[in-house]
Amino acid sequence: MTVDDTSSLSLDRIEPLAVLSPEVRADIARLCSWKRFGPHEQIIDRQSDTRDLLFLVRGSVRVVIYSVSGRELTLDDLKEGAFLGELSAIDGHPRSASVMSLTETVIASLSAEHFRRLLAQHSDFAMMVMKRLASMVRASTDRIIDLSTLGANNRVHAELLRQARLAGERDDGSAILKPIPVHGDMASRVSTTRETVARVLNDLARQGLVRRERDALVIVDLARLEEMVEEVRGE
Amino acid sequence: MTVDDTSSLSLDRIEPLAVLSPEVRADIARLCSWKRFGPHEQIIDRQSDTRDLLFLVRGSVRVVIYSVSGRELTLDDLKEGAFLGELSAIDGHPRSASVMSLTETVIASLSAEHFRRLLAQHSDFAMMVMKRLASMVRASTDRIIDLSTLGANNRVHAELLRQARLAGERDDGSAILKPIPVHGDMASRVSTTRETVARVLNDLARQGLVRRERDALVIVDLARLEEMVEEVRGE
Numbered sequence: 001m002t003v004d005d006t007s008s009l010s011l012d013r014i015e016p017l018a019v020l021s022p023e024v025r026a027d028i029a030r031l032c033s034w035k036r037f038g039p040h041e042q043i044i045d046r047q048s049d050t051r052d053l054l055f056l057v058r059g060s061v062r063v064v065i066y067s068v069s070g071r072e073l074t075l076d077d078l079k080e081g082a083f084l085g086e087l088s089a090i091d092g093h094p095r096s097a098s099v100m101s102l103t104e105t106v107i108a109s110l111s112a113e114h115f116r117r118l119l120a121q122h123s124d125f126a127m128m129v130m131k132r133l134a135s136m137v138r139a140s141t142d143r144i145i146d147l148s149t150l151g152a153n154n155r156v157h158a159e160l161l162r163q164a165r166l167a168g169e170r171d172d173g174s175a176i177l178k179p180i181p182v183h184g185d186m187a188s189r190v191s192t193t194r195e196t197v198a199r200v201l202n203d204l205a206r207q208g209l210v211r212r213e214r215d216a217l218v219i220v221d222l223a224r225l226e227e228m229v230e231e232v233r234g235e
Numbered sequence: 236m237t238v239d240d241t242s243s244l245s246l247d248r249i250e251p252l253a254v255l256s257p258e259v260r261a262d263i264a265r266l267c268s269w270k271r272f273g274p275h276e277q278i279i280d281r282q283s284d285t286r287d288l289l290f291l292v293r294g295s296v297r298v299v300i301y302s303v304s305g306r307e308l309t310l311d312d313l314k315e316g317a318f319l320g321e322l323s324a325i326d327g328h329p330r331s332a333s334v335m336s337l338t339e340t341v342i343a344s345l346s347a348e349h350f351r352r353l354l355a356q357h358s359d360f361a362m363m364v365m366k367r368l369a370s371m372v373r374a375s376t377d378r379i380i381d382l383s384t385l386g387a388n389n390r391v392h393a394e395l396l397r398q399a400r401l402a403g404e405r406d407d408g409s410a411i412l413k414p415i416p417v418h419g420d421m422a423s424r425v426s427t428t429r430e431t432v433a434r435v436l437n438d439l440a441r442q443g444l445v446r447r448e449r450d451a452l453v454i455v456d457l458a459r460l461e462e463m464v465e466e467v468r469g470e
Contacts, residue, residue, distance in 0.1 A: 065376070065380060067380065067383070067384040067469070068384070068467065068468065068469030069384065071383070071384060073379070073380065073383050073384075075376065075379070086369075087369045087372060087373065090362075090365045090366060090369045091366050091369045091370065093369075093373070096372070096373050096376050097376065116362070119358065119361065119362065119365070120358040120359075120362070121358075123354065123355040123356075123358065123361065124355075126354065126358065126361045126365070127325075127351070127354065127355070129365060130325045130354070130361070130364060130365060130368060131325060131326050133365060133368035133369065133371075133372060134321075134322045134325045134326045134328075134368060135326065136368075136372045137322060137331070137368060137371045137372055137375060138322065138328070138331050140372060140375030140376065140378075140379060141300070141310065141331050141332065141375060143375075143379055144308070144310070144375060144378055144379060144382065144426075145300055145302065145308065147379065147382040147383065147426070148302070148306070148308050148382065148426035149302040149303070149304065149306060149308075149426075191379075191382070191383035191384075232303065233303065234302070234303030
């Protein structure tokens with residue numbers, strides 16, 4: 001569905017565009033087509049032949065791949081201010097993954113042609129795009145290492161640690177995950193099953209390392225969880 | 236060791252530099268420091284704090300990571316004409332992997348500062364670099380999918396298929412891998428053990444799908460191997 005009131009929307013909060021002037025951003029906004037999605041709608045279909053660059057103006061999305069057996073693999077979760085779809089816009093090849101909205105979402109699409117013109121005209125913007133690509137390669141490499149060297153249990157520990165670090169350590173050495181992480185989401189991020197996630201979390205609860213409250217999961221001892229992960233990862 | 240005779244060496248065969256004029260390439264060559272390595276020497280140490288971009292002028296190298304347990308993971312093999320080390324040169328972060336020479340190798344190093352200046356001045360070169368980064372992301376995603384959804388046996392089949400496709404199909408539907416792939420190299424590429432690779436190859440030989448000759452491994456029926464891989468990958 002088309003957005004009725006795009007006049008109030010701008011690309012000013014798209015992070016990689018921050019290196020451009022407000023005037024250039026406004027020009028880009030006029031070149032975009034704007035679309036609103038409800039939660040859990042498909043934004044990019046891996047099978048589609050679009051090559052546009054998409055700006056995530058409002059909401060959050062999940063970049064996923066579905067295996068033959070129907071298993072969902074989460075590659076990344078992106079928040080307001082990100083852009084996506086740059087691989088196909090850059091190399092012209094098919095989409096490497098599907099993208100689903102997690103919340104109500106507003107997307108602005110820029111044609112690959114306009115995107116490439118921007119890259120050619122604004123070297124600082126091109127540098128931002130290269131940095132984002134480099135960080136994608138690094139994140140993928142880390143996941144390849146984890147998948148190649150850690151068992152599923154350890155990968156769940158590592159994912160829990162990642163979320164706890166994002167939430168921040170409190171004075172008493174704990175961290176609070178709120179809302180409680182969905183088992184299926186964690187499983188999809190570390191390539192295992194919901195059942196394994198549930199079992200590992202139960203084991204950790206029995207050891208007193210995590211505690212489930214009504215609306216939050218408390219990591220009781222962040223330092224101990226860090227030790228467990230570092231032992232196997234060798235960080 | 237320093238290269239004595241660099242006068243005969245140029246960057247003319249470095250593929251991503253092909254978009255630049257011969258004069259610019261010669262300028263870059265003069266800014267580089269040149270080094271020769273014997274086979275199996277370390278070119279980039281993952282722990283090092285260098286940020287240079289490296290041109291692979293002669294020879295071939297392997298991009299690897301060593302796990303805590305000492306297991307070797309091959310991320311990529313690169314041939315003459317490639318460049319490497321671009322992640323750190325772009326984002327200034329530490330090296331993501333180590334690089335070892337496979338053969339006698341000549342490397343030309345360009346400082347990150349000069350590299351970034353080149354990117355800013357030559358948008359077509361920046362585009363080449365973005366395409367290369369995009370292909371690294373795609374290859375990593377494929378490996379994440381394989382690691383997440385295929386068993387070790389199927390990953391060995393898939394690696395065999397990849398090598399057979401590189402070698403090319405012959406009129407009789409076979410493909411010839413020459414020299415015979417080293418089990419440890421295959422294991423390192425698909426994150427399994429040498430023993431698993433040996434067992435899978437033996438199984439395939441028993442089924443008549445591969446045949447070991449004195450100096451080559453013959454994939455007897457490429458189409459059948461393709462079917463086996465497509466069945467599990469869903470390509």
